[in-house]
Amino acid sequence: xxxxxxxxxxxxxxxxxxxxxxxxxxxxxxxxxxxxxxxxxxxxxxxxxxxxxxxxxxxxxxxxxxxxxxxxxxxxxxxxxxxxxxxxxxxxxxxxxxxxxxxxxxxxxxxxxxxxxxxxxxxxxxxxxxxxxxxxxxxxxxxxxxxxxxxxxxxxxxxxxx
Numbered sequence: 001x002x003x004x005x006x007x008x009x010x011x012x013x014x015x016x017x018x019x020x021x022x023x024x025x026x027x028x029x030x031x032x033x034x035x036x037x038x039x040x041x042x043x044x045x046x047x048x049x050x051x052x053x054x055x056x057x058x059x060x061x062x063x064x065x066x067x068x069x070x071x072x073x074x075x076x077x078x079x080x081x082x083x084x085x086x087x088x089x090x091x092x093x094x095x096x097x098x099x100x101x102x103x104x105x106x107x108x109x110x111x112x113x114x115x116x117x118x119x120x121x122x123x124x125x126x127x128x129x130x131x132x133x134x135x136x137x138x139x140x141x142x143x144x145x146x147x148x149x150x151x152x153x154x155x156x157x158x159x160x161x162x
Contacts, residue, residue, distance in 0.1 A: 042132050044094050048087035051101050051139075054127035055090070058120045060111035062147040064089030065104055099134045106145040117141045
């Protein structure tokens with residue numbers, strides 16, 4: 001914003017504008033909160049990462065995403081210079097003040113899916129609302145697989161050298 005140097009001049013009628021009064025109140029430490037002066041936008045990718053990390057933090061969540069996305073992700077992570085995607089299995093819609101989140105998870109065998117879904121929902125809502133200030137209107141959870149104790153990890157398999 002450019003300052004035109006006219007902020008100390010009175011209005012033609014001799015009264016101050018509302019903007020000038022508010023500016024003086026802020027300078028004097030009264031009135032408008034510093035956080036109310038401007039606009040903050042939050043990208044969908046930010047909410048996806050926060051939700052993904054919060055979901056992974058819950059014991060019983062084995063992995064995020066479908067089998068195909070996990071396989072592609074594992075292959076992509078083997079490329080030097082790439083990092084593990086924390087937003088795999090997370091889709092969000094972000095509005096000005098609200099967000100909706102869809103999660104696709106793989107659960108460990110023996111865990112109550114109902115209890116786990118509730119814990120994931122609670123953790124994701126808490127993290128996203130605290131970190132972004134957005135209201136989470138819904139967290140939809142799709143359980144795409146169950147990790148059995150004797151199954152090999154898709155992501156841990158090493159390619160064979162020939």
